[in-house]
Amino acid sequence: MGEKTFQDDYRASKIKSRIAWTIAIILALIWLILTLTPFFFMIMNSFRKQFDMLQQGVFHLPDPWFFENYVEVVTHGFFGYFLRSVVVVAISLVLMLVISAFAAYPLARMKFRFNALIYAGIVAMMSVPMHVTLIPIFKLTTSVGLYDSLGSLIGPYVAFALPMSVFILTAFMKTIPKEIEESAEIDGCNRYQNFFKMILPLSKSGLSTLAIYNGVSMWNEFAFANTFLITPEKKTLPLALGQFKGEHSLNIPINMAVLTLSVLPMIILFIVFQDKLVKGMMAGAVKG
Amino acid sequence: MGKGSSNMGLAKAKAKSTARAATVFLLPALILIAVFIVYPVIDTFLISGFKWNGISSDRVYIALDNWNTLIHDEMFWKSFTHNLIVMVFSILLQIPIGMLLATFLDAGGKKFNIFKIIWFLPYLMSSVAIAFLFVYALATNGGLISSLATIIQGKRTTIDLLGTAPNALYTIIGVMAWQFTPFYMVYFIAGYGNIDTTIYEAAIIDGATRGQYIRHIAIPLLGPIFKTACTMSLIGSLKYFDMIWNMTQGGPAGTTELMATYMYKLSFQQFNMGYGSTVAAGMFILITAIALVFNRVFKVTEDY
Numbered sequence: 001m002g003e004k005t006f007q008d009d010y011r012a013s014k015i016k017s018r019i020a021w022t023i024a025i026i027l028a029l030i031w032l033i034l035t036l037t038p039f040f041f042m043i044m045n046s047f048r049k050q051f052d053m054l055q056q057g058v059f060h061l062p063d064p065w066f067f068e069n070y071v072e073v074v075t076h077g078f079f080g081y082f083l084r085s086v087v088v089v090a091i092s093l094v095l096m097l098v099i100s101a102f103a104a105y106p107l108a109r110m111k112f113r114f115n116a117l118i119y120a121g122i123v124a125m126m127s128v129p130m131h132v133t134l135i136p137i138f139k140l141t142t143s144v145g146l147y148d149s150l151g152s153l154i155g156p157y158v159a160f161a162l163p164m165s166v167f168i169l170t171a172f173m174k175t176i177p178k179e180i181e182e183s184a185e186i187d188g189c190n191r192y193q194n195f196f197k198m199i200l201p202l203s204k205s206g207l208s209t210l211a212i213y214n215g216v217s218m219w220n221e222f223a224f225a226n227t228f229l230i231t232p233e234k235k236t237l238p239l240a241l242g243q244f245k246g247e248h249s250l251n252i253p254i255n256m257a258v259l260t261l262s263v264l265p266m267i268i269l270f271i272v273f274q275d276k277l278v279k280g281m282m283a284g285a286v287k288g
Numbered sequence: 289m290g291k292g293s294s295n296m297g298l299a300k301a302k303a304k305s306t307a308r309a310a311t312v313f314l315l316p317a318l319i320l321i322a323v324f325i326v327y328p329v330i331d332t333f334l335i336s337g338f339k340w341n342g343i344s345s346d347r348v349y350i351a352l353d354n355w356n357t358l359i360h361d362e363m364f365w366k367s368f369t370h371n372l373i374v375m376v377f378s379i380l381l382q383i384p385i386g387m388l389l390a391t392f393l394d395a396g397g398k399k400f401n402i403f404k405i406i407w408f409l410p411y412l413m414s415s416v417a418i419a420f421l422f423v424y425a426l427a428t429n430g431g432l433i434s435s436l437a438t439i440i441q442g443k444r445t446t447i448d449l450l451g452t453a454p455n456a457l458y459t460i461i462g463v464m465a466w467q468f469t470p471f472y473m474v475y476f477i478a479g480y481g482n483i484d485t486t487i488y489e490a491a492i493i494d495g496a497t498r499g500q501y502i503r504h505i506a507i508p509l510l511g512p513i514f515k516t517a518c519t520m521s522l523i524g525s526l527k528y529f530d531m532i533w534n535m536t537q538g539g540p541a542g543t544t545e546l547m548a549t550y551m552y553k554l555s556f557q558q559f560n561m562g563y564g565s566t567v568a569a570g571m572f573i574l575i576t577a578i579a580l581v582f583n584r585v586f587k588v589t590e591d592y
Contacts, residue, residue, distance in 0.1 A: 017499065024392055028403055031389065034466065035407055041425045041432055058435045103317035106310035113307070118314065125325050127579055129527035131548045132572040133328035135335060135342070135555055135565050140328075159324030162317050191309045220414030222530040227556060238416045242534070245420060252424050259417050266412040274405060278477050 046070070046256035053252055069257040073244065078261060080233065081240035088150050088236060089218045092157040096214060097207050100162050104169035104203075105195050109181065119170065125163040130156070130223060141228055152228040153236070157221065161214045172206035173199060208276050216266060237262055329572065335565035342561035354566035364567060367538075367545045368574065374461055374546070375525040381465040383517050386472025387510075393473075394480040394506075395498055404477075411470040419534035422463050426450055453543045456536055460544055463531065468524070472517055479513040480506060515586050522582055526575045547571045 045053055046069055047062040056063060106112065107119045137156055138147075146152040176199065184194050222238045229235045232243055241258055248254045270277070336354050340347040358364055393404050410418070425432045428446040437445040449459040483506055491501045529548035532538065538545035538553065551571060555564030 013497065017497070020499065024395075027388075028392055028400075031385070032403065032406055035410060037432060038421055038425050038466070039409065042421055045424075054430045058430060058432055059439075099316045099320065102313045106313045110306050110310050112303070112310045115310070118318075122317070122321065125321055127523050127575065128325055128329060129523075129548070129571060129575060131527060131529065131551050132332050132568045133325060134552075135561050135568065136328035136331035137324060138342070139331070140323075155320065156324050159320040162321060166317060191306075195313070216412060220416070222414065222416050222534075223552075238414050241416050241420050252430070255420060255424065259421055262417055263413050267409065270408065270412055271405065274408075277408075278474055278481065 042256050042259050045253050046260045048253045050251045050253055066253070069254050070261070072254060073257045073261060076244075077232070078240065078258070081235060081237045081243075084150060084235070085219060085237040088153050088157070089215060092154050092161075092218055093211055093215055095154070096158045096161045096165060097211060099158065100165035100169055100210070101200060101203060101207065102195075103162070103166045104173050105199055107166065108170045108173035109176075109178075109199070110191075119166075122163050122166050126167065130160060134223070134227060137224075138227060147228060148230045148234055150229075150234065150236075153221075153224055156224050157218050161218070165210050165214065168210060169203060169206055172203055176202050205276070205279060208273070209279065212269070212273055212277060215269075219266065332565045332572070333569050335562060336569050338562045340562040341559045342555065343559065347562070350562075354563050355570075357563065358566050358570050363542060363545065363550060364547070364570065366542065367547045367550045370457060370544065371526050371528070371546050373457065374464070374528060375522055377458075377461045378464060378468070378521050378525040379518055381461070382469045382472050382521055383514070385465065385469045386517075387476050387514075389469070389473040390476030390480060391502060391507075393477055395502060404473075407473060408470045410467050411474075413467070415467070415530035416534050418463065418467055419531045423450065423535055426459065450536060451540055453540060456540060456544050460532060460535065463535075464525075464528070467531070468521070472521070475513065475517055476510065479510045483509055518586075519579065519582060523575060523579055526578065527571070547574075 041058060044062055045058070047065045047067065048056070049066045049068075052062065052066070103122070107115060107122075133156075141147045141152045180198055180202070181194055184198050189197065220238055221236075225236050225239055229239060235243065241255075241262065244258045245255055337349060337351060338347040339350050339353075389403075389407055393400050396403075413421075424430075426449045428434050428448050428451070433449060434446045437447050449455050487505060487509075488501060491505055492498075496504070527548055528546055529552065532544055532546055532549055533552065536544045538549045547567065548571065551564050551567040554560045554567060
């Protein structure tokens with residue numbers, strides 16, 4: 001009899017878990033649809049002629065498929081915006097990664113006065129809103145003659161990414177075993193050689209995650225770029241959207257083509273590096 | 289004795305060289321943070337004492353006049369209220385949904401990877417792109433919602449989500465949830481991944497089901513991560529700007545105005561940089577105060 005109740009229990013829990021999974025999958029599919037519908041709207045409309053959109057309705061497939069929108073966008077300066085964004089992000093990202101690794105190394109692995117204080121100070125900078133710094137940095141940029149040039153963005157981009165990156169890299173470098181440095185020291189490495197030969201290569205996975213997250217946010221950055229860049233020939237990709245919208249405000253399909261082209265690189269990079277995304281987050285989430 | 293003192297000298301020399309190395313490594317980061325974060329924050333407070341259009345050299349010192357205006361500025365406090373509404377709904381929507389999605393993915397394992405990839409997509413889009421996309425997708429003419437309503441009703445129906453007063457703010461909150469939930473999803477996936485596998489094994493050996501493990505062991509272990517996620521969402525929604533700026537510019541009639549959009553309008557459209565700085569500084573004080581209070585309250589409940 002005891003066996004029977006055990007079997008009943010087992011069957012009941014099996015049914016319960018099947019019901020739970022069914023509900024979970026239905027909810028998961030609903031969120032999937034909510035996630036995808038705007039993308040569907042964007043991509044489908046980017047292949048329509050200007051007036052087909054209202055005539056055919058948004059749930060209808062494009063008929064005929066119209067590729068001219070993309071040609072129009074690409075031949076009207078899109079690559080310029082794209083290239084400028086690549087340059088700014090590449091320079092800022094490399095600088096930011098090197099400088100934050102530099103800073104994290106002593107904070108994670110050296111004993112010196114003010115270590116805890118400096119660390120706390122840097123981490124506290126994470127919650128400073130960029131708007132509080134906007135007017136003074138605007139002032140600074142105009143006074144050193146960087147206003148309306150790509151150079152105006154690099155300083156703020158690097159500086160604002162530093163606190164979070166130092167925070168994550170310090171946590172990351174603390175997990176590297178002490179013995180590695182000690183044995184290197186016995187072999188005659190000084191601290192600087194230690195850093196470049198041991199710690200930096202071992203931090204690669206942490207650095208690559210930081211590169212992804214900060215790369216995405218620098219690629220998408222709007223407020224600094226919108227404030228410091230005025231000439232269309234100097235603007236970065238997030239500003240291209242407004243520029244095209246200004247020129248083709250009634251041509252929705254062209255705007256959808258611009259949007260599609262601007263997210264595409266991020267989606268491709270994400271699919272290539274998606275396992276790194278979670279792993280690096282884990283390093284950052286350890287400390288909470 | 290001689291040996292002792294030379295040891296001390298050695299230790300001192302080592303401490304000195306450590307301090308020097310630490311300074312060298314830290315200097316670039318500290319300089320950048322000082323120039324682009326610390327100094328600007330101080331300068332914002334200084335500029336708030338002036339009447340200044342941001343361009344001309346004549347700045348008039350007016351002491352606390354700007355601050356007096358700020359305290360009585362209805363628009364500022366209205367914006368702040370909007371920020372608070374956005375904050376509450378962001379925390380209530382993004383974090384629980386992100387947590388549910390992560391739990392689903394953690395329980396399902398590798399076979400649900402395709403869900404993870406698709407669910408993450410909105411986070412890759414810039415706020416500007418999302419703003420433009422939703423302006424069109426929610427338009428009364430040819431937009432998704434109005435088209436859907438037209439099909440359901442069988443006759444032409446328009447639902448104006450961004451153009452009318454109470455709807456606009458809540459629509460923006462919904463779009464923000466669409467954008468940021470994926471971030472918290474990955475954050476909680478990482479949290480689940482950090483839980484020691486031996487804890488899971490022990491629970492299963494003791495006869496727990498996967499569901500029981502998640503409910504009684506994994507979720508409580510996520511506590512500290514939960515707190516960090518709330519802090520991030522809180523600060524993020526208090527300084528929110530990009531999407532609203534490109535979607536409604538604070539309209540209709542200021543009903544979606546946030547502190548950041550208000551500050552930007554004052555400073556870079558009306559070139560009232562003295563008062564714009566005051567708004568920015570007020571924003572800084574409010575955000576810091578709320579973040580501190582939040583952390584204090586959470587620590588108390590954690591330590592009981």
